[in-house]
Amino acid sequence: MNNRSLLISLAQKEFRVRYKRAWLGVIWSIALPIFQSAVMVFIFSRVGRFGSGSSFNYAAFVLAGMVPWLYLSASVASSTTSIVDASDITVKIAFPRAILPLVSPVANLFTLAISVLILFIALPIVGASVGPRFLFVLPAAVLLCAFTATLGLALGALYVYFRDVKFMVQAVLLVWIYITPIVYPPSALKGAAPWLDFNPLTGIVGLFQRAVGAPVPSVRALLVSVATTLVLGVVAIRAHHRHDRLFVDLL
Amino acid sequence: MTQPAIELDGVGKRYWKIQERSLLRSLVRFGPPNKTELWALRDANLLVEPGETIGIVGRNGAGKSTLLRLLAGVSRPTTGTVTTRGRIAPLLSVGVGFHQEMTGRENIYVNGMLLGFGKSRIDTLFDEIVEFADLADFIDTPVKFYSSGMYMRLGFSVAMHVEPDVLLVDEVLAVGDIGFRIRSLDRMREMHRSGTAVVFVSHWLQAVQLLCPRAVCMHRGQIVFDGPTEGALARHHELLTSDADSAEYARGTVRVENRQLLKLDGSPAGTVQQDSAMIYRVELHFDESVESPQVLFQVYAEDGTFVYQMQTPLGESWRTLSAGAIATLDVTFLPRFGGGGTFRNVVVVTSIDTSVTYVRDDGLAYFVEPRIGAAGLSDLEAKIAIDGVDRTESRPMRFGGTWAAVEGA
Known part of the structure; x- marks a missing residue:
């Protein structure tokens, strides 16, 4: 109970502190995702021509794909370093260290909600229709948050032992956005498309894109997403359980 | 019989000194692993009753910090068991875990929650914490604008108000203005009376001498003395001296x-x-x-x-x-x-x-040994009289234990 309120107040703190000294404050949390998504839409609708001839609205497709991506990439990097970064607290006070990697995913929930809202507002603007299928964002968001949280937990624990992990995460994030069908539909890869299903993010992103009219993601992609989340979750929880009071020895 | 507040049973803590910690190294391991073991604490046994104040002395690297970490529950012993009962408040160094950008008010809440309090509990204690820290005018200022004294007062005040069963104090009393120091000592005395066990680690030996009837002396990861503070300090100095007896001055004219x-x-x-x-x-x-x-x-x-x-x-x-x-x-x-x-x-x-x-x-x-009421490097044997009445400090400061017994005799 106290752990939950601690997590929430740490998340509030993180969110407030992030924008505290910025003139536009919290507006940045809205403006940045819009800007990044707009750039993506603009570039890839011209360069890749992925949009032409598809049965759905390409701009809406990219915007929907960017929502989970922005949440994941913003959360995972700070989750990874969270336990080490908080070493001034962790060497002194006993509380479950697992709270720390969860702070960022929780703090970013607010931004995620706003991105979904913006997506909803943007759909008519880019000429896409809005229907009950938009409710697909709910299971999509649940799966996304679970995946991000378990990934953060695992990486946070790993980073205490191996400081290389931080840079590996940065490198993987650079590539991950392009091996996930965010700016292109899976069909654009033709024969290589089934390989995308082994990327746990494919199913999650697919659900978001389904909400704006793209085809339903493949069952295999969804299973991979769910299975990865479960496995990561079990591994991460066990790692934290065993190492909770050993992390401090390496800080 | 009350249960002890702290019980250490055959506690040891081993650290690995690893030359290089990288993923590549641990994946591709050539030859024997290049790590050496280091026992920061070995076979430590300790019993502290509720309401007892105990000092820990020893040189740097004797294992004091390791012991505190184990007591605070942030680290797990390699061997043996550490049992503590009730809420533990660590008062370790200055401003534990404050966030620079947040105000004093926000930090009180986060800090209180880290120590295991719910929001509503902190609500009720909030005014008292602020008053004790004497920071009412600055409570909505980000702590990065605080002086080091204010910073310390805030951290101290939070830890003092979470009603701990075990209070771990590490070097904090050596800083801060005199008024706050006296208030803190009074507060610690109050906590001591209400059954809080205090573990006091300090290089400031006068404070150990003044506050603790009992002390342990640590040396190279082991508890080498546990008993009256005089004995622990004597042992501590013996060890300081014997280690200074090195071969450094053996050569020369x-x-x-x-x-x-x-x-x-x-x-x-x-x-x-x-x-x-x-x-x-x-x-x-x-x-x-x-x-x-x-x-x-x-x-x-x-x-x-x-x-x-x-x-x-x-x-x-x-x-x-x-x-x-x-x-x-x-x-x-x-x-x-x-x-x-x-x-x-x-x-x-x-x-x-x-x-x-x-x-x-x-x-x-x-x-x-310090003289009661006196501080500083030299003793000018001052007497303070107000309107001819001698008001020179002569009360013993120690919590319970031998000095109080002398007083009663």
Whole structure:
């Protein structure tokens, strides 16, 4: 109970502190995702021509794909370093260290909600229709948050032992956005498309894109997403359980 | 029978000293793993009852911090068991876990929650915490604008108000203004009365002496003494001295050997009383012939402050000591160091015109008991009278234990 309120107040703190000294404050949390998504839409609708001839609205497709991506990439990097970064607290006070990697995913929930809202507002603007299928964002968001949280937990624990992990995460994030069908539909890869299903993010992103009219993601992609989340979750929880009071020895 | 607040049973903590910690190294391991083990704590047994105040002394690296980490529950022992009962509040160094960008108010909440309190509980304690820290005017200012004193007061105040069953104090009392220090000591005394066990770790030995009836002395990861504070401090100084007895000064023209701190009657001095004169006796071994050697006797405080010096008549010719001669050097002195503390006697032997220093011996450290109410490096034996009434401090400060018993007798 106290752990939950601690997590929430740490998340509030993180969110407030992030924008505290910025003139536009919290507006940045809205403006940045819009800007990044707009750039993506603009570039890839011209360069890749992925949009032409598809049965759905390409701009809406990219915007929907960017929502989970922005949440994941913003959360995972700070989750990874969270336990080490908080070493001034962790060497002194006993509380479950697992709270720390969860702070960022929780703090970013607010931004995620706003991105979904913006997506909803943007759909008519880019000429896409809005229907009950938009409710697909709910299971999509649940799966996304679970995946991000378990990934953060695992990486946070790993980073205490191996400081290389931080840079590996940065490198993987650079590539991950392009091996996930965010700016292109899976069909654009033709024969290589089934390989995308082994990327746990494919199913999650697919659900978001389904909400704006793209085809339903493949069952295999969804299973991979769910299975990865479960496995990561079990591994991460066990790692934290065993190492909770050993992390401090390496800080 | 009440249950002990802290129980350590055969506790050991092993660290691995790993030369290089990288993923590549651990994946591709050539030859034997390049790590060496280090026991920061070994076979420690300790029982602390509720309401007991216990001091921990020892040199740097003796295992004090490791012990505190285990008690705070942030680290897990390699062997044995650590049992603590109730809420533990660590008061370790300054401003635990404050976020610079957040205000004092926000930090109180986060800090209180880290110590295991719910939001509503902190709501009820909030005003008291702020008042105790004396920060009402700055509570909505980000703590990065706080002075170090304000920062410390806030952290201290939070930890003092979470009603801990075990309070771990590490060096914090040495900072802060005098008013806050007295308030904190009062508060600790109050907590002590209500059954809080206090573990007090400090290099500030006067504070240990003043607050703790019982102390443990640690050396190289082991508890080497557990008992009355006088005994622990005596053991601590013994260890300080024996380690200073290194081979560093073994070579050269003059060697200093056989350092002894004696009472006037020639018996060895344990802890040093301010009122009784001492003799610092060393042997000067001359490996080469020296014409009219000069001696400087110096005293340094624990933090390196130069306290005192007396010298022989420099430049005056008096006698030649031939190679192989052994001279006994006796320095008689009165250790009047008002606040007490650890001091170190240094002997310097130079040539007649002091142009050549033969030896500088950082010999002996010893502990001088503080005089109640007195502080500072010297004792001017001040008396404070107000309208002719003597108001000089003479109350014992210690929580319970021996001094209180003396008072009652």
